[in-house]
Amino acid sequence: MPEDRTTAAGGTDAGGAPAAVPAVRVEGLWKRFGEQIAVSGIDLTLPAGRFIGLVGPNGAGKTTTLSMVTGLLRPDQGRVEVAGHDVWRDPVGVKSRIGVLPEGLRLFERLSGRELLAYMGRLRGLPGAEVDKRAAQLLDVLDLAGSQHKLVVDYSTGMRKKIGLAAALLHNPEVLFLDEPFEGVDPVSAQTIRGVLERYTASGATVIFSSHVMELVESLCDWVAVMAAGRIRAQGPLAEVRGDAPSLQSAFLELVGASGRNEHESLDWLGGSSGSGSGAGTGAGGAR
Numbered sequence: 001m002p003e004d005r006t007t008a009a010g011g012t013d014a015g016g017a018p019a020a021v022p023a024v025r026v027e028g029l030w031k032r033f034g035e036q037i038a039v040s041g042i043d044l045t046l047p048a049g050r051f052i053g054l055v056g057p058n059g060a061g062k063t064t065t066l067s068m069v070t071g072l073l074r075p076d077q078g079r080v081e082v083a084g085h086d087v088w089r090d091p092v093g094v095k096s097r098i099g100v101l102p103e104g105l106r107l108f109e110r111l112s113g114r115e116l117l118a119y120m121g122r123l124r125g126l127p128g129a130e131v132d133k134r135a136a137q138l139l140d141v142l143d144l145a146g147s148q149h150k151l152v153v154d155y156s157t158g159m160r161k162k163i164g165l166a167a168a169l170l171h172n173p174e175v176l177f178l179d180e181p182f183e184g185v186d187p188v189s190a191q192t193i194r195g196v197l198e199r200y201t202a203s204g205a206t207v208i209f210s211s212h213v214m215e216l217v218e219s220l221c222d223w224v225a226v227m228a229a230g231r232i233r234a235q236g237p238l239a240e241v242r243g244d245a246p247s248l249q250s251a252f253l254e255l256v257g258a259s260g261r262n263e264h265e266s267l268d269w270l271g272g273s274s275g276s277g278s279g280a281g282t283g284a285g286g287a288r
């Protein structure tokens with residue numbers, strides 16, 4: 001991985017020279033769903049060539065943010081640039097430079113894995129022979145070669161993630177967005193995906209992925225943005241965001257205001273030590 005030379009604000013490098021074009025620049029981004037504010041006027045600068053984690057608790061606004069950044073959801077307000085191109089003014093310019101593995105990935109179920117990649121490659125404008133070559137290599141590396149003629153509808157959760165990843169990588173995008181790429185994936189497949197992503201970022205490309213698994217983010221990412229209740233609570237190099245905390249997990253709990261939260265008293269009926277046994281209706285003052 002390259003040495004960090006970008007300030008947390010993403011403005012200049014250590015020598016004061018202008019920083020390279022960031023992978024993503026977000027300014028004043030808002031999204032409401034009725035009364036619910038999902039994303040609350042966030043600013044975000046994610047440098048290129050990094051392995052970036054967008055972390056936050058359930059409902060923090062990660063998926064909504066990624067959907068707006070990738071042009072899948074129109075913001076109420078704000079600006080988004082990907083690799084220097086405005087997502088809403090230059091949608092084709094942006095979409096040709098990105099790969100997306102969205103949450104709840106919908107695939108063409110009645111195609112085989114191989115056919116799906118052939119179709120996606122042609123949609124991306126790649127010549128047939130090139131699609132064939134890249135598809136064969138991706139299927140091989142992702143350990144899907146043996147299932148390439150199986151219909152996608154018959155794929156397992158992990159296989160779906162892997163074929164979705166292959167489709168997102170086929171055109172060799174500059175920036176790859178992944179919403180919870182490791183959810184429902186077994187450790188062997190996770191390791192395979194991880195290897196592919198590490199190889200991809202080592203060549204200078206950017207991976208931006210959302211997760212609430214802190215250990216994973218800590219072991220993979222060199223840059224993180226922490227989101228809670230629709231706002232960005234911290235962003236910067238992993239070591240900077242972690243600060244003096246023993247782990248990203250503790251820093252995260254501190255940042256999202258969940259540190260030291262103790263709810264066990266409201267569950268005093270739960271488990272063997274409560275003395276209330278398995279019977280219903282014993283109440284808080286049950287036999288002790």
Ligand SMILES: Nc1ncnc2c1ncn2[C@@H]1O[C@H](COP(=O)(O)OP(=O)(O)OP(=O)(O)O)[C@@H](O)[C@H]1O
Nearest residue numbers: 033036037038056057058059060061062063064065
């Ligand atoms: N289409 C929608 N209609 C109404 N509310 C929505 C919609 N999409 C998201 N929200 C709300 O916006 C907030 C942010 O949701 P979002 O899915 O972006 O969070 P998240 O950080 O991705 O959560 P998770 O980790 O649980 O997937 C939540 O309160 C959610 O209920």
